[in-house]
Amino acid sequence: MAPPSIQKFESEEQVAVALAIYILHLSAKFIAANGTFSVVLSGGTLIDTLRKLTEPPYVSSIEWSKWLIFFLDERVVPLDHPDSNYKLAYDGFLNKVPIPESNIYPIKENLSPEEAADEYEQRLKHLVANGTLKTSPTTGFAKFDLMLVGMGPEGHVASLFCWHFQQFEKKKWVTFITDSPKPPPRRITFTFPLINSASEIAMVVTGEDAADAVKVALGKHAADYYPLPVQKVSPEDGLTWFLDKEAASEL
Numbered sequence: 001m002a003p004p005s006i007q008k009f010e011s012e013e014q015v016a017v018a019l020a021i022y023i024l025h026l027s028a029k030f031i032a033a034n035g036t037f038s039v040v041l042s043g044g045t046l047i048d049t050l051r052k053l054t055e056p057p058y059v060s061s062i063e064w065s066k067w068l069i070f071f072l073d074e075r076v077v078p079l080d081h082p083d084s085n086y087k088l089a090y091d092g093f094l095n096k097v098p099i100p101e102s103n104i105y106p107i108k109e110n111l112s113p114e115e116a117a118d119e120y121e122q123r124l125k126h127l128v129a130n131g132t133l134k135t136s137p138t139t140g141f142a143k144f145d146l147m148l149v150g151m152g153p154e155g156h157v158a159s160l161f162c163w164h165f166q167q168f169e170k171k172k173w174v175t176f177i178t179d180s181p182k183p184p185p186r187r188i189t190f191t192f193p194l195i196n197s198a199s200e201i202a203m204v205v206t207g208e209d210a211a212d213a214v215k216v217a218l219g220k221h222a223a224d225y226y227p228l229p230v231q232k233v234s235p236e237d238g239l240t241w242f243l244d245k246e247a248a249s250e251l
């Protein structure tokens with residue numbers, strides 16, 4: 001993999017604009033190549049940073065009907081619950097753009113975390129089998145076009161946390177956690193082999209709370225310590241960090 005591109009901006013507003021332009025170009029590129037654009041969303045602050053895509057001039061420059069939307073991790077709560085990443089994404093982004101409902105893949109409700117993870121993994125495998133999603137020839141996992149990944153202040157990504165075994169999963173595509181250190185405790189999450197099979201990953205990190213973990217991940221001593229989950233993000237084609245001034249303040 002090529003070294004990551006690290007893009008630093010003066011403000012979160014500038015990150016939002018740069019992210020919209022980056023996504024717009026990838027959307028056009030992948031739709032021209034495959035006819036669709038498969039996008040995986042994190043929850044958290046990332047959703048607000050996508051706001052420029054819903055505004056002129058970007059909103060009318062995208063073929064939204066070709067987008068396919070998946071969720072990098074999800075809290076095992078009803079889809080209309082305030083903790084649901086689907087609800088966050090729907091209220092903040094998805095209901096503002098014309099992506100067909102049938103192209104959006106939330107988790108199934110009323111299942112245990114283990115059942116919800118297995119069901120989502122089976123659905124992804126079915127979408128690979130019927131040609132909706134591509135497969136990585138190197139890993140055999142689904143190969144999403146773009147993952148939009150946020151990071152918690154202690155370096156977690158998706159629902160893969162420090163000191164929790166889910167970050168070491170090698171075979172499953174989607175796994176579950178019932179004791180997440182960040183509430184709510186019951187969640188499902190993509191695993192690192194699935195995350196790292198993506199073509200492109202944008203690590204979108206803003207705010208001073210993230211500065212210490214950004215320093216650990218990208219600073220000159222990054223290789224000296226036991227890696228944070230975020231340091232295991234390593235997609236097949238391209239990794240781009242979008243940082244605002246506060247998040248990059250310790251670099």
Ligand SMILES: O=C1O[C@H](COP(=O)(O)O)[C@@H](O)[C@H](O)[C@H]1O
Pocket residue numbers: 041042043044045046072073074085149150151152153156157158159182
């Ligand atoms: O719990 C979660 O946290 C991370 C980071 O969220 P942020 O608010 O610090 O940006 C998020 O990426 C993940 O999807 C979410 O479930």
